[in-house]
Amino acid sequence: MSVPMSLLAMLEEGPMYGLEMKHEFERRTGGVWPLNVGQVYTTLGRLERDGLVAFDGDRDGNKTYVITADGRASLEDWFGHPVQRESPSRDELVLKLLVASNAPGVDVSAVIRSERRASIEQLQQYTRLKTDSSTDADVEWMVLLDSLIFKTEAIVRWLDVSEARFASDPRHVSQPKGPMPAEPLLDQPSMPERGK
Amino acid sequence: MAVLRLDRVSRIHGSGHVQVDALVDVSLSVEAGELVAVMGPSGSGKTTLLSLAGGLDLPTAGSVLVDGSDLATLNRAELARLRRHSVGYVFQQFNLIPGLTAAENVSLPLELDGVNRKEAYGAAVDALARLEMAGLENRFPDDLSGGEQQRVAIARAIIGDRRLLLADEPTGALDSMTGETVLRLMRRHCDNGGAAVLVTHDARFAAWADRIVFLHDGRVVDEAMASTPESLLADGTAL
Numbered sequence: 001m002s003v004p005m006s007l008l009a010m011l012e013e014g015p016m017y018g019l020e021m022k023h024e025f026e027r028r029t030g031g032v033w034p035l036n037v038g039q040v041y042t043t044l045g046r047l048e049r050d051g052l053v054a055f056d057g058d059r060d061g062n063k064t065y066v067i068t069a070d071g072r073a074s075l076e077d078w079f080g081h082p083v084q085r086e087s088p089s090r091d092e093l094v095l096k097l098l099v100a101s102n103a104p105g106v107d108v109s110a111v112i113r114s115e116r117r118a119s120i121e122q123l124q125q126y127t128r129l130k131t132d133s134s135t136d137a138d139v140e141w142m143v144l145l146d147s148l149i150f151k152t153e154a155i156v157r158w159l160d161v162s163e164a165r166f167a168s169d170p171r172h173v174s175q176p177k178g179p180m181p182a183e184p185l186l187d188q189p190s191m192p193e194r195g196k
Numbered sequence: 197m198a199v200l201r202l203d204r205v206s207r208i209h210g211s212g213h214v215q216v217d218a219l220v221d222v223s224l225s226v227e228a229g230e231l232v233a234v235m236g237p238s239g240s241g242k243t244t245l246l247s248l249a250g251g252l253d254l255p256t257a258g259s260v261l262v263d264g265s266d267l268a269t270l271n272r273a274e275l276a277r278l279r280r281h282s283v284g285y286v287f288q289q290f291n292l293i294p295g296l297t298a299a300e301n302v303s304l305p306l307e308l309d310g311v312n313r314k315e316a317y318g319a320a321v322d323a324l325a326r327l328e329m330a331g332l333e334n335r336f337p338d339d340l341s342g343g344e345q346q347r348v349a350i351a352r353a354i355i356g357d358r359r360l361l362l363a364d365e366p367t368g369a370l371d372s373m374t375g376e377t378v379l380r381l382m383r384r385h386c387d388n389g390g391a392a393v394l395v396t397h398d399a400r401f402a403a404w405a406d407r408i409v410f411l412h413d414g415r416v417v418d419e420a421m422a423s424t425p426e427s428l429l430a431d432g433t434a435l
């Protein structure tokens with residue numbers, strides 16, 4: 001989530017000062033990511049140093065900023081190119097399955113089951129946040145929940161496919177049943193919260 | 197009393213080396229207000245479980261109770277009556293009647309129950325509208341897309357005051373937004389005191405349930421039930 005780019009996008013519509021930007025940012029993201037004024041000014045300072053915004057004087061005692069030509073180009077670039085995804089090699093869950101599949105005495109399908117249960121329970125919690133809102137209220141909030149839901153669903157699908165793959169692999173067919181795996185990897189789901 | 201109760205139910209097809217254990221020793225209870233999802237790979241027994249719950253098939257062992265009555269003790273007429281009155285069933289392959297319009301397909305169960313034609317038709321139009329099918333009431337199934345036929349099938353299952361809703365992959369032909377509409381309806385059905393079993397292999401839709409049961413080779417292998425998220429309880433600012 002790029003705060004600098006979001007600030008640039010707001011300045012694209014006209015000069016603004018910090019507090020205004022904080023409120024506008026929170027409105028646009030459904031209040032999901034609270035931002036303090038200090039953060040806004042720190043970010044603006046960095047953008048100014050890089051020549052992407054310029055100080056535009058005081059308005060009612062508030063330091064006001066405008067976007068520069070370079071700022072505009074960089075914003076255009078952001079919208080025009082896909083977001084950089086995190087490197088997939090660091091995924092702990094993938095690593096856990098790969099290690100489990102080769103560890104003697106570990107039942108990889110039991111590991112998968114417990115991970116799947118945890119993922120689905122997390123999905124249930126996200127979905128409850130959705131059911132508590134009405135169909136068309138708060139589009140931003142729904143879009144955020146959808147993104148969490150689809151990401152978690154993708155994990156479940158991948159677990160299903162992995163289970164089938166391990167089951168069809170002769171090396172895994174008659175694994176001795178190990179003890180129930182320890183706690184699933186999912187961190188205690190940090191539930192998104194709406195601010196305000 | 198549970199709306200649906202499966203007590204150590206098995207369903208074996210054939211015998212000897214062609215024997216298929218479609219369902220083995222499954223117990224499941226669904227209370228009023230509860231939405232239960234059943235997940236599992238293809239061939240794991242999901243449709244079998246649902247047909248047994250709806251009295252479309254009988255178990256080879258164990259018992260199935262709907263609203264307290266053991267389906268095995270009912271005669272054909274009683275079973276048919278229970279199916280029309282208490283159970284709404286959404287089939288995996290819609291099962292719409294080709295010669296009837298969308299609204300006629302939906303109103304049929306009410307008419308069979310003696311509700312007058314006009315009233316049944318009105319209720320059907322209503323049920324279709326709730327599934328965003330207004331304007332398509334007079335189309336024949338052949339002139340509807342897969343997703344639209346699916347919604348007619350769902351409307352037919354939710355019409356009337358049938359307490360137990362059984363749905364076999366009801367979101368299979370639907371896009372995400374329409375699928376969500378269907379789940380909201382099922383959720384509301386249960387929140388209003390009904391009960392439902394949803395068969396799906398889509399975790400995103402299963403997550404609307406209170407409880408998720410996982411089948412594998414005819415057996416229940418796991419169950420999921422999320423606790424209420426703590427942050428919702430922690431302070432009032434969460435929502």
Ligand SMILES: Nc1ncnc2c1ncn2[C@@H]1O[C@H](COP(=O)(O)OP(=O)(O)O)[C@@H](O)[C@H]1O
Binds near residue numbers: 210241243
């Ligand atoms: N009438 C039948 N005769 C023989 N086998 C059957 C019959 N109906 C279902 N089965 C078998 O029972 C198993 C479970 O089927 P089903 O309940 O349709 O699975 P699912 O809906 O999970 O895909 C499958 O192996 C299927 O081939």
Ligand SMILES: [Mg+2]
Binds near residue numbers: 288
């Ligand atoms: Mg099936």
